[in-house]
Amino acid sequence: MLTRGTRRKGRSSANPRQRVLHGWDWSDARIELEELAPASRVLVAGGAGETIAALAAAGHEVIAIGSNRNQLEYARRRVAGGPFEPGAAERLFDLGRGMVRAASPAWSRRRVRQFLQEGDPLKAAQAWKDRLDNRTLASILKTMLGPAGALTALVLRDFATPLPPHFDEAIRGRIGRALRKHAPRENPFAWRLLLGEELPGHAPPRVDPASVRWLEEPLLDHLERAAPGAYDAVSLSNVIDGADERWVRDLRKAAVRAVAPGGPIIARSFATTIDDDAAKRARRDRSMLWGSIVVQRAVEL
Numbered sequence: 001m002l003t004r005g006t007r008r009k010g011r012s013s014a015n016p017r018q019r020v021l022h023g024w025d026w027s028d029a030r031i032e033l034e035e036l037a038p039a040s041r042v043l044v045a046g047g048a049g050e051t052i053a054a055l056a057a058a059g060h061e062v063i064a065i066g067s068n069r070n071q072l073e074y075a076r077r078r079v080a081g082g083p084f085e086p087g088a089a090e091r092l093f094d095l096g097r098g099m100v101r102a103a104s105p106a107w108s109r110r111r112v113r114q115f116l117q118e119g120d121p122l123k124a125a126q127a128w129k130d131r132l133d134n135r136t137l138a139s140i141l142k143t144m145l146g147p148a149g150a151l152t153a154l155v156l157r158d159f160a161t162p163l164p165p166h167f168d169e170a171i172r173g174r175i176g177r178a179l180r181k182h183a184p185r186e187n188p189f190a191w192r193l194l195l196g197e198e199l200p201g202h203a204p205p206r207v208d209p210a211s212v213r214w215l216e217e218p219l220l221d222h223l224e225r226a227a228p229g230a231y232d233a234v235s236l237s238n239v240i241d242g243a244d245e246r247w248v249r250d251l252r253k254a255a256v257r258a259v260a261p262g263g264p265i266i267a268r269s270f271a272t273t274i275d276d277d278a279a280k281r282a283r284r285d286r287s288m289l290w291g292s293i294v295v296q297r298a299v300e301l
Helices: 029-035 050-057 069-079 088-103 109-116 121-132 135-145 150-159 167-181 188-195 219-225 245-258 276-284
Strands: 041-045 061-066 213-216 233-235 264-269 292-297
Touching: 029 050, 029 233, 029 264, 029 276, 041 050, 041 219, 050 061, 050 069, 061 069, 069 213, 088 135, 088 150, 088 188, 109 121, 109 188, 121 167, 135 150, 135 167, 167 188, 167 276, 219 245, 245 264, 276 292
Parallel strands: 041 061, 041 233, 061 213, 233 264
Antiparallel strands: 264 292
16 A cells, blocks of 8 residues: 655645555555566555565566655565564554454464465355354444444554445455455465464565665656656556545546556555456455456556
8 A cells, every 4th residue: 555645635644654554565466467568667656565576576677656765665675575564554453353352262363373274265265254254253343444433543544545435344245255266375465464474484575675766756746757658557556545536637647648558557446346357356366455456558548
């Protein structure tokens, strides 16, 4: 997820919070890797550096952008193999898991860890339905993620991103959906989201930070200054969530200009969608969070 930090209003806060917001990336780089042509020059939201490293390791020329200096410096450390540091997102997840764990024996660390070792997606989905997606979880998520919920308020404060209506129900459904497709034993995002731990043996790709160009500046400002066709692709994370219409319109216009004809502009969103292709991509993303992943080609915008 990317903080806008632009001179014009994007989200409800135009000033990025200068601290680490994401210790892990919550976007599956496989989506980008499916869409990019070989050796693409791609502008990528800084995040925690994992998507940056995955694309650079695959042979793409990566330009990482972010207006949060601390987050960008952390991403630089991570691509070089630096240690994980929990950010605001991970602390929010810890808070939610702790509440559920305290109220439901099914969510004990031991039982969740045992569940995450399941290698059969269908068995995992059934176990989720029978044991973990219980009334306690539903009640707590409804309270915490409702319009006046504590987690909703913290997400808005830290990320300036309003959660869509009924997000509590949506996230439970997305977890079940992902489990039917991606076995938790091999899904690092499942371990991160449900347990707050890294998948045993999993390590993000590691690259030389010098192989990446690092830009500390607002996304829209940069795209508007970029030469026409400067990039083969742009990956925006969920920067449009909660943005006003004018800012989104300006961003799309700038991205079209900055991306070479036919190049993909990739954007994620927490919100559900009626776009069947965007919904299918969201189901392929193993992170379980997204309702929509839109890929629009520059010539189509």
